[in-house]
Amino acid sequence: MDHVEALAGAxxxxxxxxxxxxxxxxxxxxxxxxxxxxxxxxxxxxxxxxVALSADERADPDAAAGRPGVHGDRYGETHMGLAGR
Incomplete structure (x- = not known):
């Protein structure tokens, strides 16, 4: 988030x-x-x-988008049993 705020300020x-x-x-x-x-x-x-962004200015958000840090199942156990039907 700090990068976004710094980029916005710039x-x-x-x-x-x-x-x-x-x-x-x-x-x-x-x-x-x-x-x-x-x-x-x-x-x-x-x-x-x-707001025009150069390739260098897009690099950090690009990297952050590639590492979302999502953990766990998308659905709870009950609903996972219903998925794919």
Whole structure:
């Protein structure tokens, strides 16, 4: 998270703009769809399209996305028995 905040500061953007900017930089067919409740958030999300990230700036979030650290089963024991039916 510290990297995201530092990157946002360097780009004169908010931390909430870095994630959509990173997604937009991945591939033209990837379109982030952030949830929002207020017009200010819509404006902040839209401004993320103006945050350009270089390959070096995308490197750390790319690495972090590759190591999610997910542990455990997706479902509990009862529901695992129902999966795949």
């Amino acid at each position: 780009k004169n953007a908010g931390p909430g703009q870095v994630a959509p900017a990173w997604l937009l930089a991945q591939h033209p067919s990837i379109v982030p769809i952030p949830g929002t409740r207020r017009i200010e958030q819509v404006e902040e999300n839209a401004a993320a399209t103006h």
